Amino acid sequence: MKLRPYQQEVAKAVLSSIQSHKGFTFSVEIARQGGKNELSAHLELLLLTLYMARGGNLIKCSPTFKPQTIISMTRLKDRLDDFGFNGLYHSQMGYIIQLGEAKATFLSAEESSSVVGHTADILLEIDESQDVAKEKYNKEFRPMGSATNVTCVHYGTTWDEDTLLEEIKHNNLELERTDGIRRHFRYDWQEIARYNRDYGRYVIQERERLGEDHPLFRTQYALLPIKGGGRFLSRQHIAQMIGSHQRLQSPHKARTLYIAGVDLAGEAEQAPQSVDSMRLLRFARNDEGRSQDSTVITIAEMDMANRLPVLRIVEQYQWTGIAHSQLYPQMVEILKNIWNCHRIAVDATGIGQPIASFLKKELGSKVIPFTFTQKSKSALGFELLSYTNSNRLKLYRQDGSREYRETMFQLEKAKAQYRPNQTVNFYVPPSEGHDDFLMSLALLIVAAKESTVRHAKGSMQQEF
Numbered sequence: 001m002k003l004r005p006y007q008q009e010v011a012k013a014v015l016s017s018i019q020s021h022k023g024f025t026f027s028v029e030i031a032r033q034g035g036k037n038e039l040s041a042h043l044e045l046l047l048l049t050l051y052m053a054r055g056g057n058l059i060k061c062s063p064t065f066k067p068q069t070i071i072s073m074t075r076l077k078d079r080l081d082d083f084g085f086n087g088l089y090h091s092q093m094g095y096i097i098q099l100g101e102a103k104a105t106f107l108s109a110e111e112s113s114s115v116v117g118h119t120a121d122i123l124l125e126i127d128e129s130q131d132v133a134k135e136k137y138n139k140e141f142r143p144m145g146s147a148t149n150v151t152c153v154h155y156g157t158t159w160d161e162d163t164l165l166e167e168i169k170h171n172n173l174e175l176e177r178t179d180g181i182r183r184h185f186r187y188d189w190q191e192i193a194r195y196n197r198d199y200g201r202y203v204i205q206e207r208e209r210l211g212e213d214h215p216l217f218r219t220q221y222a223l224l225p226i227k228g229g230g231r232f233l234s235r236q237h238i239a240q241m242i243g244s245h246q247r248l249q250s251p252h253k254a255r256t257l258y259i260a261g262v263d264l265a266g267e268a269e270q271a272p273q274s275v276d277s278m279r280l281l282r283f284a285r286n287d288e289g290r291s292q293d294s295t296v297i298t299i300a301e302m303d304m305a306n307r308l309p310v311l312r313i314v315e316q317y318q319w320t321g322i323a324h325s326q327l328y329p330q331m332v333e334i335l336k337n338i339w340n341c342h343r344i345a346v347d348a349t350g351i352g353q354p355i356a357s358f359l360k361k362e363l364g365s366k367v368i369p370f371t372f373t374q375k376s377k378s379a380l381g382f383e384l385l386s387y388t389n390s391n392r393l394k395l396y397r398q399d400g401s402r403e404y405r406e407t408m409f410q411l412e413k414a415k416a417q418y419r420p421n422q423t424v425n426f427y428v429p430p431s432e433g434h435d436d437f438l439m440s441l442a443l444l445i446v447a448a449k450e451s452t453v454r455h456a457k458g459s460m461q462q463e464f
Contacts, residue, residue: 063110159422265322393441
């Protein structure tokens with residue numbers, strides 16, 4: 001079997017534990033795209049071959065059935081075909097692959113899955129262990145191998161210090177210090193790059209794009225856990241965002257590409273005020289002294305000269321206490337006639353949906369409605385961190401304005417909550433203020449991403 005040396009190390013340790021009935025539990029951290037799933041499939045292939053006459057059952061669980069469990073089954077079938085077993089194995093009930101008398105059973109570790117009753121007597125595998133709930137594993141999966149003292153392997157990449165994988169890892173390291181038997185295997189991106197130079201070049205580019213301290217780079221490639229919670233942006237992040245360019249009231253170059261992020265005030269924050277009173281209400285304060293939630297537009301100049309886009313914020317608009325319906329003409333004037341924005345990302349969550357639809361009708365395909373969900377907001381947060389880490393997001397230089405001060409306040413107060421499912425929530429605690437400027441700024445990343453895609457397509461069309 002064509003396995004790299006680090007994969008062979010793990011395979012040999014697992015096989016030794018199985019054949020000697022030692023019942024060890026292993027933890028295996030391999031950097032993203034480093035061959036973790038291929039190692040697992042080869043182990044399954046070898047074990048099905050060894051046990052095809054005597055029989056037995058290996059079980060593999062994944063955090064989700066679709067797509068993770070299905071991908072694992074497909075990969076094992078491909079390896080069986082590669083080694084000449086095509087036509088000799090068959091599937092049962094949509095989650096079992098049988099070769100002779102040996103079976104590989106693939107199960108979901110989702111909270112709602114029903115898995116009690118299965119028995120593992122060859123091997124128990126936990127894929128992406130950092131995403132499997134501890135209670136689910138301890139109550140329903142670990143007992144599957146208790147009667148047979150089955151060997152167990154936890155695969156994954158690190159996340160925070162509270163995951164199942166991290167718990168197994170620390171337990172293994174403690175056992176290693178006691179008896180000297182290796183149970184934890186860790187191979188970061190630099191180890192994998194020793195055997196795959198193309199992989200090394202790719203990860204270096206990812207480090208450049210994301211930044212070395214980006215949560216995804218730290219966990220997926222460097223295999224370093226996140227110290228959960230705390231500030232979303234470090235003081236260094238914020239310092240890097242402070243630019244030297246001037247704030248603008250209108251475009252200064254005809255061919256400059258401008259984009260916009262539009263965060264809309266919550267419905268409860270609106271008051272039936274006229275646009276004529278906008279200036280008086282623009283920085284209105286509530287009874288607690290904190291600014292009310294506002295509708296905020298952030299305009300940025302997008303520089304495509306380099307391989308990665310650079311965003312320079314050039315103007316910000318804020319309205320407080322103004323109904324959305326009364327702001328339509330003003331918003332269209334700013335986005336269309338003043339800045340002629342190339343792309344406009346608009347918060348389309350909840351009551352934002354009709355406003356986004358109106359703007360799309362008025363401004364066409366330039367408008368990108370963005371709905372904040374746990375998943376989409378997390379992805380946006382990680383993208384925002386990649387821009388700040390790689391020094392590609394710049395705020396205009398300090399001008400003493402309230403917009404500038406409020407932006408800096410929200411950047412400094414923003415918190416990060418890292419969840420077990422490898423997502424992040426970023427926000428300003430309600431007790432400390434609002435995050436309208438922060439979200440408007442983040443929406444620039446959505447507009448920039450769409451602009452980059454369209455720009456690349458346009459360049460390709462010009463080339464051909």
